[in-house]
Amino acid sequence: MPSRTRPADAPLRIAVVADSDTRWKWGALTARRIAERAPELSGFLVRCRATPTARQLAEVGEVGVDADALREVTMAAFLRAIEREPYDVVVLALVGGAAQAALHGLARLWPGHTQRPVLVTGYVGVVYEKLADGLLLRHGADVVLANSRHDAERFRAVYEGVGAEASAVTEAALPFLGGAPYRPEPGRETVVFAAQPSVPESRADRLYLLRRLVGHARRHPGREVLLKLRSKPGEHTTHIEEQPYQKLARSMELPPNFRLVYGNMGEVLDRTDLLVTVSSTAALESLHRSVPTAVLTDLGVRETLGNHHFVGSGCLASWDQLDAGHRPAPAADWLAAQGVAPGEAYATAFDGVRERIAELVSRPQLPPVQPYYTLATAPGYLPGLLARHHLAPDGTPLPGAAPEAEATGVRRLVRDAVRDAARGAYRHGVQRVAPVIRRMGEL
Known part of the structure; x- marks a missing residue:
């Protein structure tokens, strides 16, 4: 090198x-x-x-x-x-x-x-x-x-x-923790639900959460209720989203104090008075800024949901409790152990x-890179994993894995158009075709 x-x-x-x-x-x-x-x-x-x-x-x-x-x-x-x-x-x-x-x-x-x-x-x-x-x-x-x-x-x-x-x-x-500490403002009551692409996964569970959020808006017409979304339809983030909330919301009559929002979570937290989620990392951002934060128990406290991570946090609550005005109080020792305690500690983290x-x-030299997984420790796992990324078992790129020179001019425009179309087809299959096939299989 x-x-x-x-x-x-x-x-x-x-x-x-x-x-x-x-x-x-x-x-x-x-x-x-x-x-x-x-x-x-x-x-x-x-x-x-x-x-x-x-x-x-x-x-x-x-x-x-x-x-x-x-x-x-x-x-x-x-x-x-x-x-x-x-x-x-x-x-x-x-x-x-x-x-x-x-x-x-x-x-x-x-x-x-x-x-x-x-x-x-x-x-x-x-x-x-x-x-x-x-x-x-x-x-x-x-x-x-x-x-x-x-x-x-x-x-x-x-x-x-x-x-x-x-x-x-x-x-x-x-x-990415930071931002101004929470300061309530007289007359402002903003409730934000931080959505996740894959938690919960099923249409029924996501509809349930959406209906409870909309119901909360109707019960409290003086509050601004926001559904904070990670991506727009057709986009993917870290996880696949088969049932976008935007699509589910089209079938509902939404109250005037309910809105769907995108953008930087930090800016949304600037005006948030209660952050609600199932298990989003947004809860850690919110807790770091001392924003009242609720981690929902409505669908259970389960490993598949990720809300089990918040056991001991003091933040677990149900929609019934939140509708009645409950505001969770986080446990200081839990916050410290999770690296999100407000104050000076983050400055030195x-x-x-x-x-x-x-x-x-x-150092003039570093030792060789030695992953735990090798052909000796995981011979039935590693080759297939590397092949998915077009690498041979020894880490060598497979033939045709990458051209020596990137395409330019018209060739690049055509390649990019084909690639974008392929991604669009994949996302259409994930968000539209796959759920239909799954429902048909359940009949």
């Missing part, structure tokens, strides 16, 4: 590779948090079903997420770029399988002790499912970020429990990570 030598006072050269709008936001903000000064930031968006649209990128840009360069790539093209360009740090803001593929591809580039980028990965928000699977797919990075003390303890326990090296786990916090990154970058 090109020389990484640079003046001691030069900004870090950081590459962020992401596969959705939320992961791009997390990765870019993490890059800025882990650097002592503003880094030189390059962004890579992996082509997949959730590749951000221009609108999603613009929305994320409103919170200060930008890059000196941003390009859409295949996994193979990303690996080629990292091999050719001199980066100090690479942030893998990817779903677990893609992170593992990237780690194996990077391990192939530097099979021994050598000068290479420091590899950083982590989670966008609450880790409520696939704890062991997700962590082991991220093993091999030099730094695995934990968003809280609670997560750091769990992460180390998983790695140590399978005999994997756990020293990469480093406690930090969610990089990334100090340890910055020190670790600086020490790793200063």
Whole structure:
């Protein structure tokens, strides 16, 4: 790879590779948090079903997420770029399988002790499912970020429990917490429901939540009731949304004090007096700002919903309680353990990570990248996982995985049009065709 030598006072050269709008936001903000000064930031968006649209990128840009360069790539093209360009740090803001593929591809580039980028990965928000699977797919990075003390303890326990090296786990916090502390305003009563693309999943459960939200608006005509949506119809975020709330709302008569809103969650929280959700990471943003926050129990407290993560938080409540005026009071010890306690602690949450990154970058050599999953530990799992990202079992790009040169001119316009049409067809299938087939199968 090109020389990484640079003046001691030069900004870090950081590459962020992401596969959705939320992961791009997390990765870019993490890059800025882990650097002592503003880094030189390059962004890579992996082509997949959730590749951000221009609108999603613009929305994320409103919170200060930008890059000196941003390009859409295949996994193979990303690996080629990292091999050719001199980066100090690479942030893998990817779903677990893609992170593992990237780690194996990077391990192939530097099979021994050598000068290479420091590899950083982590989670966008609450880790409520696939704890062991997700962590082991991220093993091999030099730094695995934990968003809280609670997560750091769990992460180390998983790695140590399978005999994997756990020293990469480093406690930090969610990089996008912030904003002004909650201040109620006389005469303002704004209730916001933070929707999630895949929780709950079924049409019946989502209709139930929507009807309760609309019912709350009717019971309290003096309140502004907002349904905060993550994406517009046809767009994807981290998860697939088969039953968009926008579509479900079309069949209802909505009261005048009820609205659907998009945009930056921070701006919505600026005017929120009660944040309601099933298990969205927005609850952590809200709690960090001391906004009254309710995590719904109406559909049960279940691992599949993710609201079990909030057991002990003091935030669990039902719509019946909220309709009657209840406002949950969060438990201070739970907030501290989750890394979202209001106050000064957040200002120093990334100090340890910055020190670790600086020490790793200063080394003349780093050890080879060694993921836990190999052909020896997971011969029935790893090859198929890598193949989904067009890599061979040794991390080598498969033939045809990426052209040597990107298309230009008319060829690029045609390619992009075909790709956009394919994504549109996929999203149509997910949101329209698949639910119909599923309902027919239940007859």
